[in-house]
Amino acid sequence: MQDFGQIDVKPYLTTKSLVPENQETPIQFSNDDIVHPKLFYRRNHFTYPNFTSSFYFLTVEGLVHTSKAFSLQDIYSLPSKNVKAVLECSGNKRGLFQPKVFGEQWGKGAISQGIWKGVPLRILLQHTGLLNTAKEIVFEGHDFGERPDSNRIVHFSRSLPIEIALDPDTIIAYQYNSRPIPFKHGFPLRLIVPGWYGMASVKWIKKITVIDRAFSGPFQAKDYIYYPNNENEKGKFPVTNINVNSTIQFPREMQLLHKGIYEIKGIAWTGKGSIEKVEISFDEGHTWEPCQLDAVPQKYAWVSWNYKWNAANDGEYAIRSKATDTYGNVQPFDPFWNKKGYGYNAHDRIKVKIE
Incomplete structure (x- = not known):
C-alpha cells in the first residue's frame, strides 16, 4: 500500500490573524x-488577558443562596472528572462557504481534541445553591476589548441554560492532557461544554453569575447566531x-498521485x-462506499476512519466523505448558508489526480 507522501517533520499552526x-x-497532518x-x-476575540494567577478567585453570584469566591485550591479539592472532547470553532470551514461571508476565513483546522480534567459545574454550585427563579448562568472571561459595532469595552461573556450548565459533563477545567491548561487556552480555569461549539467553552473564567432571564451580551445576542437571511434577522436561531x-486528512487537496492502492484517512x-x-464517494455523491x-x-x-482505495486509472477524482450520527443526523450535500458563516458541515470534498 502506498502512502500520500507524508514526511517526518513537525507541523505548525496556520496563522489566520495575529491581533x-x-x-x-494542521489537522491534515494529525x-x-x-x-x-x-x-x-x-x-x-481580543488580546490575551493580563492577571496574576496567585491571587485568582472565581466568584459565583446572582440568584444563589450564598455568593462565594472560590480559590484555586478550593476548586482543586473538589471531586473532579475527565472528559475527552472535541472543541470546534463554530466558524470552522467558513472559508468554504459560497457565496463568501465575512469573518475569519477558517479552513478545516479550527478544531482540536484532548482530555480535560475539572470540577463538574453542578458540584461547584452545590456550595452556593440555586434559587428557583434561575434560568441561565453567565460566564465572564478575563479577556476584554472594544467591539467595533458599539465602541464599548466588553469582556467576553456567554451564558448557558440551566439544564446544560448542570449536565454532569459540563466542567470547570484546570488540566488538559494531564497538565495545567496552557495560558493561551484558558489557564487557570476554562469552562468546557462538550458537544457545543467552542464559543461556549469560555476561557480565563473570571465570574459566574446566575440570572432569571435570557442573557443579552453581544457574544450571545449578536454573535453566534445563525442568520439565514442576508438582509434581515428573520429565522435567526x-x-x-x-x-x-x-474531514478527509489524506490525501490532501489537489495532490498528485501514482497508480496504486492507498488508504484514505479522516476524522468524523x-x-x-x-x-x-x-461513507465515501468518488462520483459526486451518486454512490457511496462504507468506510472502516x-x-x-x-x-x-472524533473517530478516525479509513478506506482502502485502488487508484487504478489515470484521471482527476473528486472524493467526498459524509458522516451519520446516532441521532440520524447526516452531513448534507450543500451547507446551510448563514451570513456569519457558522456551522459548515457539508460533505467534505477534495480533488486529486492520478498520473
Missing part, C-alpha cells in the same frame, strides 16, 4: 486523537450543538450522540 491571535491546527497543546487551534461533520465527529458510520472506523465511537470525541 487577536487566531491560528489553525495522526493522533489527542492534540498536543502547541498544535491546539487558537481562537480569540442560536449556535449551540456541533453539527455532524467529517458530532455534538449529539456519537458517529454511527462514515478505527475505534468504537465515543460521545463528544
Whole structure:
C-alpha cells in the first residue's frame, strides 16, 4: 500500500490573524486523537488577558443562596472528572462557504481534541445553591476589548441554560492532557461544554453569575447566531450543538498521485450522540462506499476512519466523505448558508489526480 507522501517533520499552526491571535491546527497532518497543546487551534476575540494567577478567585453570584469566591485550591479539592472532547470553532470551514461571508476565513483546522480534567459545574454550585427563579448562568472571561459595532469595552461573556450548565459533563477545567491548561487556552480555569461549539467553552473564567432571564451580551445576542437571511434577522436561531461533520486528512487537496492502492484517512465527529458510520464517494455523491472506523465511537470525541482505495486509472477524482450520527443526523450535500458563516458541515470534498 502506498502512502500520500507524508514526511517526518513537525507541523505548525496556520496563522489566520495575529491581533487577536487566531491560528489553525494542521489537522491534515494529525495522526493522533489527542492534540498536543502547541498544535491546539487558537481562537480569540481580543488580546490575551493580563492577571496574576496567585491571587485568582472565581466568584459565583446572582440568584444563589450564598455568593462565594472560590480559590484555586478550593476548586482543586473538589471531586473532579475527565472528559475527552472535541472543541470546534463554530466558524470552522467558513472559508468554504459560497457565496463568501465575512469573518475569519477558517479552513478545516479550527478544531482540536484532548482530555480535560475539572470540577463538574453542578458540584461547584452545590456550595452556593440555586434559587428557583434561575434560568441561565453567565460566564465572564478575563479577556476584554472594544467591539467595533458599539465602541464599548466588553469582556467576553456567554451564558448557558440551566439544564446544560448542570449536565454532569459540563466542567470547570484546570488540566488538559494531564497538565495545567496552557495560558493561551484558558489557564487557570476554562469552562468546557462538550458537544457545543467552542464559543461556549469560555476561557480565563473570571465570574459566574446566575440570572432569571435570557442573557443579552453581544457574544450571545449578536454573535453566534445563525442568520439565514442576508438582509434581515428573520429565522435567526442560536449556535449551540456541533453539527455532524467529517474531514478527509489524506490525501490532501489537489495532490498528485501514482497508480496504486492507498488508504484514505479522516476524522468524523458530532455534538449529539456519537458517529454511527462514515461513507465515501468518488462520483459526486451518486454512490457511496462504507468506510472502516478505527475505534468504537465515543460521545463528544472524533473517530478516525479509513478506506482502502485502488487508484487504478489515470484521471482527476473528486472524493467526498459524509458522516451519520446516532441521532440520524447526516452531513448534507450543500451547507446551510448563514451570513456569519457558522456551522459548515457539508460533505467534505477534495480533488486529486492520478498520473
